[in-house]
Amino acid sequence: MDAPWLKWITDHETELVGKLAEAVAIPSISGDAKFRPEVHRMMKWVADELESLSASVEMRPLGEHTMNGAKLELPPIVLATVGTDPRKKTILLYAHADVQPASSKDSGWSGEDPFELRHDKATGRLYGRGSTDDKGPLVGWLNVLKAHAETKTELPVNLKFCIEGMEESGSEGLDELVEKEAKKYFAGTDAVCISDNYWLNTTKPALTYGLRGIAYFFLHINGPGSDLHSGLFGAMASEPMVDVVALMSKLVDSSGKILVPGLLDQVAKLTPEERKRYEDLDFSANDIYDAIGSKTTLSDDKVTLLMARMRNPSLSLHGIEGAFAEPGSKTVIPCKVTGKFSIRLVPDMQPEKVVSLVRDHLETEFAKLNSKNTMSVECGHAAKAWVADPTDANFTAAAKAIKTVWGVDPQLTREGGSIPVTLTFADNVAPTMLLPMGRSDDGAHSAPEKLDISNYIKGTQVLGLYLHEAAKLL
Amino acid sequence: MDAPWLKWITDHETELVGKLAEAVAIPSISGDAKFRPEVHRMMKWVADELESLSASVEMRPLGEHTMNGAKLELPPIVLATVGTDPRKKTILLYAHADVQPASSKDSGWSGEDPFELRHDKATGRLYGRGSTDDKGPLVGWLNVLKAHAETKTELPVNLKFCIEGMEESGSEGLDELVEKEAKKYFAGTDAVCISDNYWLNTTKPALTYGLRGIAYFFLHINGPGSDLHSGLFGAMASEPMVDVVALMSKLVDSSGKILVPGLLDQVAKLTPEERKRYEDLDFSANDIYDAIGSKTTLSDDKVTLLMARMRNPSLSLHGIEGAFAEPGSKTVIPCKVTGKFSIRLVPDMQPEKVVSLVRDHLETEFAKLNSKNTMSVECGHAAKAWVADPTDANFTAAAKAIKTVWGVDPQLTREGGSIPVTLTFADNVAPTMLLPMGRSDDGAHSAPEKLDISNYIKGTQVLGLYLHEAAKLL
Numbered sequence: 007m008d009a010p011w012l013k014w015i016t017d018h019e020t021e022l023v024g025k026l027a028e029a030v031a032i033p034s035i036s037g038d039a040k041f042r043p044e045v046h047r048m049m050k051w052v053a054d055e056l057e058s059l060s061a062s063v064e065m066r067p068l069g070e071h072t073m074n075g076a077k078l079e080l081p082p083i084v085l086a087t088v089g090t091d092p093r094k095k096t097i098l099l100y101a102h103a104d105v106q107p108a109s110s111k112d113s114g115w116s117g118e119d120p121f122e123l124r125h126d127k128a129t130g131r132l133y134g135r136g137s138t139d140d141k142g143p144l145v146g147w148l149n150v151l152k153a154h155a156e157t158k159t160e161l162p163v164n165l166k167f168c169i170e171g172m173e174e175s176g177s178e179g180l181d182e183l184v185e186k187e188a189k190k191y192f193a194g195t196d197a198v199c200i201s202d203n204y205w206l207n208t209t210k211p212a213l214t215y216g217l218r219g220i221a222y223f224f225l226h227i228n229g230p231g232s233d234l235h236s237g238l239f240g241a242m243a244s245e246p247m248v249d250v251v252a253l254m255s256k257l258v259d260s261s262g263k264i265l266v267p268g269l270l271d272q273v274a275k276l277t278p279e280e281r282k283r284y285e286d287l288d289f290s291a292n293d294i295y296d297a298i299g300s301k302t303t304l305s306d307d308k309v310t311l312l313m314a315r316m317r318n319p320s321l322s323l324h325g326i327e328g329a330f331a332e333p334g335s336k337t338v339i340p341c342k343v344t345g346k347f348s349i350r351l352v353p354d355m356q357p358e359k360v361v362s363l364v365r366d367h368l369e370t371e372f373a374k375l376n377s378k379n380t381m382s383v384e385c386g387h388a389a390k391a392w393v394a395d396p397t398d399a400n401f402t403a404a405a406k407a408i409k410t411v412w413g414v415d416p417q418l419t420r421e422g423g424s425i426p427v428t429l430t431f432a433d434n435v436a437p438t439m440l441l442p443m444g445r446s447d448d449g450a451h452s453a454p455e456k457l458d459i460s461n462y463i464k465g466t467q468v469l470g471l472y473l474h475e476a477a478k479l480l
Numbered sequence: 481m482d483a484p485w486l487k488w489i490t491d492h493e494t495e496l497v498g499k500l501a502e503a504v505a506i507p508s509i510s511g512d513a514k515f516r517p518e519v520h521r522m523m524k525w526v527a528d529e530l531e532s533l534s535a536s537v538e539m540r541p542l543g544e545h546t547m548n549g550a551k552l553e554l555p556p557i558v559l560a561t562v563g564t565d566p567r568k569k570t571i572l573l574y575a576h577a578d579v580q581p582a583s584s585k586d587s588g589w590s591g592e593d594p595f596e597l598r599h600d601k602a603t604g605r606l607y608g609r610g611s612t613d614d615k616g617p618l619v620g621w622l623n624v625l626k627a628h629a630e631t632k633t634e635l636p637v638n639l640k641f642c643i644e645g646m647e648e649s650g651s652e653g654l655d656e657l658v659e660k661e662a663k664k665y666f667a668g669t670d671a672v673c674i675s676d677n678y679w680l681n682t683t684k685p686a687l688t689y690g691l692r693g694i695a696y697f698f699l700h701i702n703g704p705g706s707d708l709h710s711g712l713f714g715a716m717a718s719e720p721m722v723d724v725v726a727l728m729s730k731l732v733d734s735s736g737k738i739l740v741p742g743l744l745d746q747v748a749k750l751t752p753e754e755r756k757r758y759e760d761l762d763f764s765a766n767d768i769y770d771a772i773g774s775k776t777t778l779s780d781d782k783v784t785l786l787m788a789r790m791r792n793p794s795l796s797l798h799g800i801e802g803a804f805a806e807p808g809s810k811t812v813i814p815c816k817v818t819g820k821f822s823i824r825l826v827p828d829m830q831p832e833k834v835v836s837l838v839r840d841h842l843e844t845e846f847a848k849l850n851s852k853n854t855m856s857v858e859c860g861h862a863a864k865a866w867v868a869d870p871t872d873a874n875f876t877a878a879a880k881a882i883k884t885v886w887g888v889d890p891q892l893t894r895e896g897g898s899i900p901v902t903l904t905f906a907d908n909v910a911p912t913m914l915l916p917m918g919r920s921d922d923g924a925h926s927a928p929e930k931l932d933i934s935n936y937i938k939g940t941q942v943l944g945l946y947l948h949e950a951a952k953l954l
Binding site for chain 1: 577606674693694696698703704705706708709710711712713714715716717718719721722723725726728729732733734735736768771772773774775776777778779787789792794795796797798799801802803804805806807809810811812813814815820821824849850851852853860861895896897898925926
């Protein structure tokens with residue numbers, strides 16, 4: 007911890023917070039068409055920063071897309087290279103520069119501007135949209151470059167950057183680009199590091215070696231030619247809503263048990279060693295009560311809860327499109343409804359097999375209803391789970407960095423969510439690792455979002471040290 | 481049919497269509513805050529028309545209300561009196577001057593302005609929002625006054641008018657006004673006539689002697705403190721959506737059978753005489769196929785379908801508030817959802833009993849789920865069914881008028897919908913009758929809305945003749 011570049015980071019806290027504030031100040035909301043120019047401005051900011059830090063930078067255009075009826079230019083992906091020394095290992099860094107929507111009118115922000123980074127000195131927290139997701143980690147990498155440059159320290163590895171601006175809106179174009187460039191721009195990559203997730207709790211650093219996959223379903227039921235008045239047609243017309251709730255009630259029960267026959271047969275069996283890993287994690291049911299704001303969990307047992315997130319599938323019902331969803335009362339018989347649900351996939355579930363089991367089950371249940379309506383099942387998107395070996399050189403390097411900076415070994419975690427590009431990098435480019443900077447209570451997609459300043463500063467040091475350890479271990 | 485005032489109506493078709501066009505031209509959409517000034521303008525138009533026809537008119541203010549967060553002045557109710565001759569009977573006429581939303585952008589209007597009445601001479605139809613619901617009948621009454629005035633024919637009865645501007649948005653303030661004025665402004669009323677419904681089919685005039693009541697329910701399920709990410713919390717948190725679909729699936733099955741125990745015990749038994757009335761009606765399953773735009777009916781038998789609308793209860797599922805209802809995919813676990821459903825009530829169902837049976841049933845079913853979420857059942861509004869004696873003097877007078885104008889006896893129908901003020905008039909003021917002007921395919925709440933010109937002109941004659949017959953029979 008006495009390397010000059012590490013000390014430079016500690017000594018320049020104010021400057022580094024200022025740099026993060028610059029990034030947060032650009033409201034790069036990818037999911038809202040009217041903010042699209044800000045996403046473009048953000049990508050330009052990233053490119054300029056990297057260039058000023060001696061990277062060779064390319065902004066790769068992705069063309070146009072349509073969002074909520076508007077034709078929009080996709081933000082370009084920033085590709086950058088720092089160093090091409092053939093004697094050094096090459097590490098590919100991924101982050102995203104776009105953010106979730108936020109407005110000072112949202113209750114959680116209490117009237118503050120979410121795009122003005124606020125350093126709350128009492129709690130040591132940096133409040134602002136994007137502070138933790140994902141501008142903190144992104145600026146962290148810039149800080150690492152800056153610290154090395156300012157202290158004239160040679161970077162121990164070659165770096166490649168892949169920074170996107172559409173992560174919060176489906177990462178449009180990213181998978182294709184990664185696959186296309188795997189043997190071109192990304193050729194020679196020895197390891198991939200993604201910093202875009204969170205610790206398991208608020209106290210212990212983590213490294214993440216697994217993500218669940220997903221299969222997202224649309225259950226369409228069609229009946230009458232148009233919406234009907236329930237006074238005129240109630241008990242005369244067959245109601246799509248009746249069929250859709252009947253079918254959705256056959257997918258999962260109130261205990262969380264998935265009712266699709268055969269689905270659970272695909273799940274990898276639990277070994278005593280794997281079970282011990284969950285037992286050893288620093289975590290309790292209280293962490294979940296805090297996170298969800300209630301005690302309405304499906305279990306109160308730590309290991310059961312951890313396995314529910316990390317190694318078991320889940321089926322969630324998201325809602326129904328086409329039915330009456332506004333406040334108040336409306337006496338409508340919706341003519342066409344779509345039930346939305348998704349299944350989180352774990353090893354060894356195959357998306358194709360999952361889709362076919364779900365479709366068979368729904369067709370069987372629908373036949374039992376003897377309804378005159380028509381049903382179809384559509385799978386929106388599907389991605390299999392990702393699991394890495396948390397003892398490989400990439401993880402070992404990051405674990406050493408964490409131990410040096412934080413004084414503890416990282417918790418080895420698997421996440422319940424899905425970051426599809428992780429699998430794309432792992433399958434096409436090189437062994438991949440998730441190295442989180444923020445804590446479990448950062449509120450990435452809610453309000454207010456924050457990043458603890460210790461996580462930002464020490465987290466920046468971890469990112470840099472990881473490169474030095476990787477140079478030795480990879 | 482040779483009375484001068486009847487002939488005047490036939491001779492002045494163009495003028496009468498022009499008067500309806502004037503009314504349609506005011507976009508008096510009560511359910512959209514930004515059109516509220518137009519509803520006020522419409523009520524003023526009605527008051528001015530009545531005044532010009534020698535009525536003594538009062539605009540009764542109803543105060544303010546809140547709609548979608550906006551504080552708005554309710555449109556006043558127009559009360560008017562024409563004649564106070566103690567030797568004459570007094571008839572109270574109800575109609576409404578507000579309309580459903582409509583825009584030339586709605587597919588059904590094919591780019592035409594819904595507020596510009598279009599006379600399609602090929603089909604003999606008058607297209608425009610409000611043409612049949614309920615400006616046609618309202619202007620019909622004005623035409624009757626005008627025809628009598630122009631031909632210097634004495635009105636055979638005294639008239640009272642009660643015209644509201646909030647019918648399409650819950651008739652706010654109307655029930656209270658009717659109850660309050662029953663023995664005051666409406667004192668001495670011998671019969672009430674409401675023209676705000678439709679023939680059973682497209683060919684035969686009808687008189688309506690029954691309406692179903694309604695009990696509208698909100699099934700609230702509360703779980704986590706905020707919406708959750710299904711990747712992070714799927715299979716950890718108890719999902720309100722799972723409970724709500726499970727419970728909604730226990731209310732009604734795909735055959736239309738209501739599953740609430742005890743509910744059907746309250747329904748009046750069918751007598752052979754009553755069954756014969758349905759058998760005799762001019763109606764077929766094809767009328768329903770046409771009306772709903774598909775063959776997805778719960779039965780194809782004419783009598784079963786008619787009884788489903790007229791004398792049996794129905795339970796319809798309207799939708800779920802709080803869940804994801806937009807297009808596309810979102811991986812949310814909604815924290816708080818409200819299932820909306822309603823039951824149409826028939827004789828002899830008591831709303832209080834219905835509410836208690838539904839609540840008991842849902843509580844029993846919810847207990848079986850063993851869920852950690854909380855449930856509550858709220859009844860939004862409830863009104864019992866209305867049935868009149870279709871052989872009373874009021875109905876007989878209207879039947880005679882129909883026979884004279886159309887040359888056929890009216891079909892005696894009951895409606896599946898609910899017009900709560902009907903019951904309020906019947907219970908508080910005088911025997912009440914529904915005298916429809918339009919046909920079953922008028923598209924009152926859809927697009928495009930129309931009124932056949934024959935229904936408008938002959939319908940106006942029916943309204944006037946009814947007054948003459950009532951003067952003799954009441």
